[in-house]
Amino acid sequence: MSRIFIILFLLIPLSWIWAEDRQQIKDIRYYELSQGVRVVVETNGVVEFARGQLKNPERVFFDIKNSLLNKEARKEFLVNNSVVNKIRVGQFDTSTVRIVFELLKPDYEFKVIQLENPFRLVIDIYLKGGSKQLSKELEKKKESQISLKRTIVIDPGHGGKDPGAIGPTGLKEKDVVLDVALKVRELLKSDPQYDIVLTRDQDIFIPLNKRTEIANKINADLFISIHANASTNSYARGVETYLLNWTDDEEAIRVAARENAISVKKMKQLKGELGFMLASLEREAKRDDSVRLAGYIHNSMADELKNDFSRHNNGVKQALFYVLVGAQMPSCLLEISYISNPEEERLLDDESYRMKIAQSLVEGIKNYFIKTDQIKKVKYTKHNSSPVKTNTKKIQNKKEKTNL
Known part of the structure; x- marks a missing residue:
């Protein structure tokens, strides 16, 4: 019994260190665009992420690696615009936060950037071919809720x-x-x-x-x-x-x-x-x-x-x-x-x-x-491309069975 107690005692501090190394997902909010939706994920540092797809119903998800979701962060958003029906957020496993977009249409494109001061991951999902329209929209709206103030x-x-x-x-x-x-x-x-x-x-x-x-x-x-x-x-x-x-x-x-x-x-x-x-x-x-x-x-x-x-x-x-x-x-x-x-x-x-x-x-x-401010360069990727790569580590997109 004493030997088991000693082992547990030694493991507890290691679990604390492991938890502290993970990125905190501090807040998540979304803004509607005329051709899609923008999600802003506030973190406490640069994050690694991967994209994947799920069928029946049509969904696209982003896994933020080595991260923890704050309890205060919203878990679900009902959007119901031209592209996205719903956005759901959850702690997928002990080290991954998953953001799922329930899609109304399968023809979509996305763009992801990372910003600093404060750290944010910004995900845009919009109708295929809508990137030009999106750019015009952002230029015209001087006072808009979609701007990152x-x-x-x-x-x-x-x-x-x-x-x-x-x-x-x-x-x-x-x-x-x-x-x-x-x-x-x-x-x-x-x-x-x-x-x-x-x-x-x-x-x-x-x-x-x-x-x-x-x-x-x-x-x-x-x-x-x-x-x-x-x-x-x-x-x-x-x-x-x-x-x-x-x-x-x-x-x-x-x-x-x-x-x-x-x-x-x-x-x-x-x-x-x-x-x-x-x-x-x-x-x-x-x-x-x-x-x-x-x-x-x-x-x-x-x-x-x-x-x-x-x-x-x-x-x-x-x-x-x-x-x-x-x-x-x-x-x-x-x-x-x-x-x-x-x-x-x-x-x-x-x-x-x-x-x-x-x-x-x-x-x-x-x-x-x-x-x-230094904007992280993240390549623009269409929905049929391979998982997004950030930082120095390659992120492998695995098949998931969850309906999160």
């Missing part, structure tokens, strides 16, 4: 009972950053590639931990928190951008303490208490993306404001901000000027200066996506 959460700091920093003449940080956030949303609202969500669009108070919860709940692509800096030194000036990490830099600790509404002493004590958060796998996975995001936005902001207002560039820094701790996506915090500096308070009170800041943030966001 980037969801960006903009977080105007403070609000309501928390005014944030207050300038020499009474200008409040909460009002300045809210106006900048509203301007960013206005600038991007006509662009079909982006969906801008504000954590607040009016003068209300939202706890720090609730702000990233908003972004996590909608699986946002980016989280950007906007603030105005302050210092007891009225000559302190310029713009700076922060990443979430521990630092021993006294000035960065002071800024984080102010934004976290705690003392510098308490901030220093947090190093040991919150160190485990910074070492989490989720945070490590997003750190490189956050570095790129902060770099593109900061460079855009510093260049724009320097050219017009001779602002001082304080660079990209690291600090432990509560508001960034829970973010499950690339994130950064911006200090758009020193409201405690009389000259910069005057500028922050100027409509044109706030618009310049908003425009620079929009440019930085676009640069991030343009320069970091």
Whole structure:
């Protein structure tokens, strides 16, 4: 008996490791096209997949290898359009997620691509010969539910009972950053590639931990928190951008303490208490993306404001901000000027200066996506072709007996 117990004990950790290696299928959604249907599969990495067919009734399926389906993902969609009657999703076996399309017509074509930031597998199924029509449809629809939008959460700091920093003449940080956030949303609202969500669009108070919860709940692509800096030194000036990490830099600790509404002493004590958060796998996975995001936005902001207002560039820094701790996506915090500096308070009170800041943030966001997104090249295959091949491993299409 004891020998059996020891063997089981040794096998349990191995099963955990095996499960952790599998890709997570986080969410699945579909959009109707005039000639077919598009399915978007959100994953946590690049996936391998194979295609197969089943008869009576006519079905085509895609097996996502080495993957697990989240419990929250929808299991069945009733489509009933010109090509697809129903879409069903299930955990086919312990390491394969299967997506089945019940077809109304046997003459179909399909196209598959993989996207990054976030990772997605996109499957289009449409009537044979309908690819040209599909291309025209996608070009014409500037505002359409079938477009793959980037969801960006903009977080105007403070609000309501928390005014944030207050300038020499009474200008409040909460009002300045809210106006900048509203301007960013206005600038991007006509662009079909982006969906801008504000954590607040009016003068209300939202706890720090609730702000990233908003972004996590909608699986946002980016989280950007906007603030105005302050210092007891009225000559302190310029713009700076922060990443979430521990630092021993006294000035960065002071800024984080102010934004976290705690003392510098308490901030220093947090190093040991919150160190485990910074070492989490989720945070490590997003750190490189956050570095790129902060770099593109900061460079855009510093260049724009320097050219017009001779602002001082304080660079990209690291600090432990509560508001960034829970973010499950690339994130950064911006200090758009020193409201405690009389000259910069005057500028922050100027409509044109706030618009310049908003425009620079929009440019930085676009640069991030343009320069970091890499579309995986997946060959276009007709329905009678061999299984799709991705990555370096050949995927063999096996005959299946299931009716999933």
